[in-house]
Amino acid sequence: MTRWLLRYDGFDPAQEQLREALCALGNGRFVTRAAAPESRADGVHYPGTYVAGVVNRLVDEIDGHRIENESIVNLPDWQSLTFRLDGGDWLDLSALTVCDYVQELDLRRGVLTRRFVVEDGQGRRTKVGQRRLVSMAAPCLAALDCTIEAVNWSGPVTVRSGLDGRVTNCGVARYRGLSGRHLLPAETGLGDDGVLTLVTETSQSRMRIALAARQRVLVDGAPVDVPAARVDEPGFVAVDLTVDLAAGQVATVQKLIGLCTSRDRGIGEPGEAAVDEIARAGDFDTVLARHELTWSYLWRRCDVQMDPQGRASVTLRLHVFHLLQTISHHSIDLDVGIPARGLHGEAYRGHVFWDEMFVLPFYNLRLPEVARAMLLYRWRRLPQARAAARAIGRRGAMFPWQSGASGREESQTRHLNPKSGRWLPDNSARQRHIGLAVAYNTWRYYEATGDVGFLAQYGAEVILDVATFFADLATYDPADDRYDICGVMGPDEYHDALPGREEPGLDDNAYTNVLAAWTLGRALDCLDILTEQRRHELMDLLDLGQLDLERWGHVSRKLRLCWHGDGILSQFRGYEDLEEFDWAGYRDRYGDISRLDRILEAEGDSTNRYKVSKQADVLMLFQLLTADELYAVLDRLDYRHDPESIPRTIGYYLDRTCHGSTLSKVVHSWVLARSNRDKAWGYFLDALDSDIADVQGGTTGEGIHLGAMAGTIDLLQRGFTGLETRKDALWLDPYLPDLLASMRFRIRYRHHPEVEVTINHDRLTVGGSRQRAAVLPVRIREAEYRLDPRGSLEIPLQRRHG
Template identity: 55%
Template sequence: MTGWTWPYEGYDPAHERLRESLCTLGNGYFATRGALPECGADDVHYPGTYAAGCYNRLTSQVAGREVENEDMVNLPNWLPLRFRLAGQHWLTPDTATVLDHRQVLHLSSGLLERRTRFDLGEGRTLSVRQQRLVHMADPHLAALRTEFTAEGFTGELEAEAALDGGVVNAGVARYRDLNGHHLIHVHTGTAAPDTVWLRCRTRTSDIRIGLAARLTTEVPIATRHEFPRAVQRVGLTLTPGRTVTVDKTVALHTSRDPAISDPLRAAVDRVGAAPGFDDLLDTHLTAWDVLWRRAALDVPGEAGDVLRLHLFHVLQTLSPHTADLDVGVPARGLHGEAYRGHVFWDELFVLPGLNLHFPEVSRALIRYRHRRLDRALAAARAIGRKGALYPWQSGSDGREETQELHLNPRSGRWLPDHSRLQWHVGSAVAYNVWQYCEASGDAEFLHTKGAEMLLQIARFWADAATYDESLGRHRIRGVVGPDEYHDGYPGAAQPGLDDNAYTNVMAAWVLCRTLETLRALPEPRLRELVERTGLDEGELEQWEDVSRTLHVPFHDDVISQFDGYGDLAELDWDGYRRQYGDIRRLDRILEAEGDTVNRYKASKQADVLMLGYLLSPSELQGLFRRLGHRLDEDVWRRTVDYYLARTSHGSTLSGVVHGWVLARCRGADAWTYCQEALRGDVADVQGGTTGEGIHLGAMGGTLDLVQRGLTGLETRNGALWLDPVPMPELSSYGFAIRYRGHWGVRLRLERGSLEIAVPASDRDPIDVRLPDRAVCVRPGETCRLLLAE
């Protein structure tokens, strides 16, 4: 990495899938993996194009059962452009001799550049340079420029461009036994001498898809249709030292788009009106310049380079174009098919950062949850509960998309999947509502859609909590916490755990924030809400009671991950590390041995410690006081050390959370976990998973670690709260935020000092609170503060 480029030298088939993921280009509406255009899907390459929110549902036979899955659909491939000397074999890096190969992702411009020199024998060399973009200004356009240069020969080169509708979802090996044929009714045609089109639809969701491709070159174009492909061929005369250029411009529309009649007609019209490659590049660059200014991040060194790559992929997945769509936060971006493109809780790690740069995008992503509130209400009713139960995995309509079986690749066995018991996802939705409204000052949203979601999530938690006479406390039973390894008690007939500390404490947090919101509502709006939801005073009293009496178990003077955790066996961590090396997926290792991780004090990722990630020390201590417990620094430090020694970090989110918590609790080892989080995808630390799609939550989390974690930045009570913690490895950094109508507020931390610059405007001054003082920074002012030791 060199500042604003992400280069790969040489052709390396073993790592091609990883490169394809990390070189994905997108614009928030759709994205295309960084596959080589001349290569089709095989064991090395996997071209894929995905439109946000484009899902389809299919049924498969698995382990003697019919299983239904909804997937983000791999759309027709617009990339294909292959080439060969006349009458010879098509050239690819897998079939020809490669002298040089270089692929560079240009972050500042959202441009993917590829250069390859092929040895054709007898002193002949063909140089191929390609530039690719997925347009950030017009979200329906993409373009590919290919330049051919002959060295040492004169000859005819055949080039073939295509739109390919014969694609399936096959990008994840463990899903290949499942039905992946999502596209039907593929038709192709010619719209103009230089333009072909392809239309199709998804099998069950009936989303219509239209693509059109225009080929621009200096020679005549021959078009033919070879089902399921629309093909354009040109014959190019090459002479030494002269470069011949072929430009391919593509438009994509689906029937989910607003303000269109027919997606095919829209695609044909759009590609026909699109300017040439150079003009497209100019407007694309302008759009990226705007994004980089709004999300400015200045972190020195290698960490800054990786953070810039992370920010690039967040912006490609969740751009300002996303604000016009009905989509959630896909856990693996628009970069591959892992997790089937589903929406989990990863917005918890992504939205706090977006709130302070692109609040309109955050609002749209939360509206995705609000539109599915009725589904969440129905899910709660289905298990005999009031309120809203949001799904662990969400897709098109908000029903629970978590599979009932999952494959352990190590043992080859299909196993019951109980992760749908992660009810804590509702607290994540509520947390995001609250954080967005505090950061943006969007009272209208909080008083309407936000209040409705908070009320129904709080209602669910209060109803899910049952009173235990012997404890004199409320308990939430039969859940799975963020850890995910533990989904039941050893030998128990039913899955689920009792009193997961994270679940219970965050449930109490939701109840407190909801009560606070309802008290602050204007009386007419409160009356409307009460009438619509049937809320009564008795229910509010119950919420107040439950918020003070939820059970939080302890053992050995630390917070228990769940009731009974202290009774589990200790694992021989050193022995398993000696035997297996990488034990991140300890659950799979133990299951393959005929054992279960449920028997051990072993976690996949942060669970109890998530509380220290989401809540500031003062807020967390206040919640525990409300619940009747004293959480002082010693108890929290013991808790952190206890779980640090018992976590395998089988999730990319684990490094983010542990780095954040350690930075605020004790500086030692914090940077180690921050580095682990930074390396997660670029080094593919989980061994092959990044090739199936990036981990968007971890990427967003590393950015937020710098923005909020190290600065202690909070937006609450109409003020900007800061409580920086020193980290020697990251002692100088800066970033810009958008806060309550102020655009481009700049914060910079140097050793021992904090600088805040507020751009000139007609907005009110910003109230800044530090642990030892409060300052008021007016528009047009720059304030430099010396920090207490």
């Protein structure tokens, strides 16, 4: 690694799918995995291209149950390109001697380079270089070039450049027993101008996908005319381009791609649109130059610099890179959400979970127009969420744990335990807290941007509907004068029922109840912010009256929280009666116990019996809410607490969490950032390694973990800096770990186009944009300042220990 390069030396088949995900290229509209252009899906390589929003639904039968799954669709492979010498075998690295193999991802430029030398059985050595990009400047364009140097031979070389529609969804091992053929047979063509075309359609959602490819051949840098011989196979079209080389000569084939779908705006028929895209794009160098320029603009806004430089710094930039490739300015008009595994593979079938809680803080403070678009994805699906609430006899809106195209619940009803081979009931749809996440994200966006127009037109409606649902979901216990929320799951997916209880679900999950109380308070705040006219419109639209508002106030003051020994906040009612777990024994027996649920189920046991957590649950509260906000909720609920209750609760659950989710160590680092900086830094580094080191043993190759990537960035920008956006001011309370010498980043706060923040252990500098803008109120620790946008503030910091 260098400051901007992720480099792999040597070809390693066992690591290929991990590299394909980590070196994938995208632009917020589509992403293409970094599979070798000469490859097909074969257990080593897995070519995959995924367009945001292009999904399809297939049906299977499992154990007598009819199962429907909506999946993001693996689209035809546009990268397909290979070569052979003098009519011999096509390029196959496993059959050749390979040396000097390098794969290099340039994060600054968004370009993937691959270089190697191969020697065949006749002793002919060929030097190969390839570059790839998915254009950040033009959302429908991608490009590839391949140079072939005849090191010690002379003769003909044939390059085959194709569009391969013979693809299926088979990139996740546990899904391979289920249907994966989403595309209907493709129509292919070769125009008089040498442009290849392939058009196909999804089998159920009826989305049309079109690819067009234009090839250009150069010898020693000079363009040459080469006859194109058409190659046709079912679902595959290609051209063979043959040139004669002398020893030392170099042939280059440049391939420019247009990819259009029937979901795109501003086009006609997708096939014609794809051809038009490459017709007006210019040559490879022009496309590359515009792509690099756009990335330079993005990095100016979005880079997060940290000292010391090294692996951690580059990994952090890799995380920023993949965020921007999954969601960018090209995502704004697509009506898509934030997929938990990016657009980098087929894990979780491309579904939208709650990862936006970790992702949106990055966009709120840099690309708020993109964050706004992601929130509108939820707003547009309010009708489906309302229907889901009505289906269980409740008012308001019940958002799905897993969301897709329509906003219906896409969570599995059964899942496979690969350790036991058994299909088991899946109750994860009971994670009703997803609606609280949607409301939370909406409010935090408003705090960061001051976008009252969005709140009035869209955001308040979402928050009020979520509040209505949770107020209605709560049931009153007159004996204790408390409200209970029953039959739910918290973020910790290791508990979906109490031992011995036949019905799934838990009662009074602390995370759910605290966030519900907080959300009800924010719903009342929304009504205060809106104009009187808009407030009446919304209350009429949502059928809300004064009695509803009174119930919100009552529920927000009376939700039950459960506590056990020493003022520990219980994860749910009955948690204190669970058994302690034999952590040491199971670590000795299994080593990696991050997936205890699978281990125990294979033994005929269940995590429901034990005080174990897959990931942070109660501790999430200490990340999402400031201490002041959390204490305000507890005060409102009339629960006594003391300053030591938070650290005691944190310590209790730290000892009982096995980190089966990549999000878990992000949260643990956050909650320790103020009390144990060394341990927080250790968790931060662990979280950074989640994908690049594939700590979960093969999962990253199926798609990156976008929430964990975003969470590491947020740890730096907010967790270690104490950055908050509330009460119309920018708040900072730095508390850097000892091994983090300094950091620097730019943000956009409300109407201030650029604020640059530089922090080390001794000094904090906040710089303005030097443009005409209002004076910005800044609170640094306990002191108040006002930042003139034409200047900067330099504030000495007193070192803290801990």
